[in-house]
Amino acid sequence: MLPSTYRKLVATHFSKQFREAAQIVEVELKPPAANELIIRNRYAGVNATDVNISAGLYTPGSQPPIDLGAEMIGEVVAVGDQVTGFQVGDVALSTTVGGYAEYVTTRASRVVRAAEATPHILSLALSGTTASIGLEVGELKSGEVVLVTAAAGGTGQFAVQLAKLAGNTVIGTCSSDEKAEMLRRLGCDRVVNYKTEDLDAVLTKEYPRGVDVVYESVGRQMFDTCLDHLAIRGRLVIIGYITEYLAPPEQVTSNRAYFKLLGKSASLRSMFLLHFIRQVPEHMARLVELYQSGQLEVAVDPRPFNGLEQVADAVEYLHSGQSSGKVVVRLG
Numbered sequence: 379m380l381p382s383t384y385r386k387l388v389a390t391h392f393s394k395q396f397r398e399a400a401q402i403v404e405v406e407l408k409p410p411a412a413n414e415l416i417i418r419n420r421y422a423g424v425n426a427t428d429v430n431i432s433a434g435l436y437t438p439g440s441q442p443p444i445d446l447g448a449e450m451i452g453e454v455v456a457v458g459d460q461v462t463g464f465q466v467g468d469v470a471l472s473t474t475v476g477g478y479a480e481y482v483t484t485r486a487s488r489v490v491r492a493a494e495a496t497p498h499i500l501s502l503a504l505s506g507t508t509a510s511i512g513l514e515v516g517e518l519k520s521g522e523v524v525l526v527t528a529a530a531g532g533t534g535q536f537a538v539q540l541a542k543l544a545g546n547t548v549i550g551t552c553s554s555d556e557k558a559e560m561l562r563r564l565g566c567d568r569v570v571n572y573k574t575e576d577l578d579a580v581l582t583k584e585y586p587r588g589v590d591v592v593y594e595s596v597g598r599q600m601f602d603t604c605l606d607h608l609a610i611r612g613r614l615v616i617i618g619y620i621t622e623y624l625a626p627p628e629q630v631t632s633n634r635a636y637f638k639l640l641g642k643s644a645s646l647r648s649m650f651l652l653h654f655i656r657q658v659p660e661h662m663a664r665l666v667e668l669y670q671s672g673q674l675e676v677a678v679d680p681r682p683f684n685g686l687e688q689v690a691d692a693v694e695y696l697h698s699g700q701s702s703g704k705v706v707v708r709l710g
């Protein structure tokens with residue numbers, strides 16, 4: 379028996395200060411449309427970009443309130459008339475708008491079935507698929523040098539492992555010895571703790587030919603250093619620039635990027651998951667398979683967050699730079 383109402387987190391006004399923008403509201407739980415599922419949410423994933431969502435940057439033209447959250451895992455509790463392939467009780471994994479909610483109604487085509495509702499499998503939804511699709515955009519090959527920034531984070535950990543699985547040498551950056559240890563365990567060939575080592579000096583000395591693929595999500599000086607070290611025909615994929623999400627954009631004056639790119643036939647690319655939404659279920663299903671067959675590990679940050687009341691704490695924790703692996707909120 380479904381409840382008549384449920385609670386969810388919405389942004390009542392647009393702000394990058396997630397805590398200020400977010401409010402719990404109680405709304406009616408309507409029956410699913412013909413192509414939809416209703417999922418009782420067990421875990422929601424926390425993402426760096428939650429502050430961009432609460433600022434309305436991903437919903438141009440819309441007015442608050444808007445739903446918050448972007449990925450979830452739980453059990454199917456209602457199935458639309460025309461949905462095939464799902465039944466009540468199935469475990470459902472999705473990158474869906476409104477993941478910070480007790481119940482989520484979403485199109486069945488956006489959902490992948492999983493064996494169990496765990497934080498580990500949840501992490502594959504948005505963080506995992508971002509890595510999988512981002513590396514595809516970077517034309518991941520074998521036998522190349524791949525550099526992953528924020529490598530011990532939610533999405534970085536998957537970029538490291540997928541690049542290794544494809545047979546590459548992988549360099550990962552992070553900010554602490556604990557994270558460095560975790561990265562070695564995940565298979566990173568060279569870990570650079572940028573608080574104790576100079577990435578530019580390491581790359582100059584140890585990788586003089588340059589880096590073939592960069593999975594870059596930090597921005598500012600990290601981005602500049604990566605751009606400087608692209609190999610001939612190297613590809614730098616912009617995944618994010620977390621250093622400028624909560625701080626004002628840094629004004630820079632330098633030669634235009636073509637001075638650094640054309641002489642190496644190198645390229646800058648970017649991947650924003652919303653523009654690849656049709657490919658997400660296929661990548662998610664492959665990641666679930668890799669995880670369930672023991673070929674992919676998932677690091678989940680051990681700090682517990684419980685309930686919609688603690689989502690803002692979790693978002694702030696992720697932005698403190700201390701988290702390691704995927705930050706998750708338990709909802710059910």
Ligand SMILES: NC(=O)c1ccc[n+]([C@@H]2O[C@H](COP(=O)([O-])OP(=O)(O)OC[C@H]3O[C@@H](n4cnc5c(N)ncnc54)[C@H](OP(=O)(O)O)[C@@H]3O)[C@@H](O)[C@H]2O)c1
Binds near residue numbers: 529531618697
């Ligand atoms: N393009 C897309 O569709 C897409 C999808 C998902 C995520 N992303 C991007 O991927 C990046 C990582 O996101 P995530 O959710 O997986 O987060 P995360 O990596 O789990 O957490 C953020 C990590 O970034 C590093 N960092 C570096 N400078 C920082 C700063 N000034 N403040 C806070 N953290 C800083 C920290 O690790 P270390 O300093 O130890 O390295 C921190 O732990 C973000 O840029 C995000 O926007 C993009």
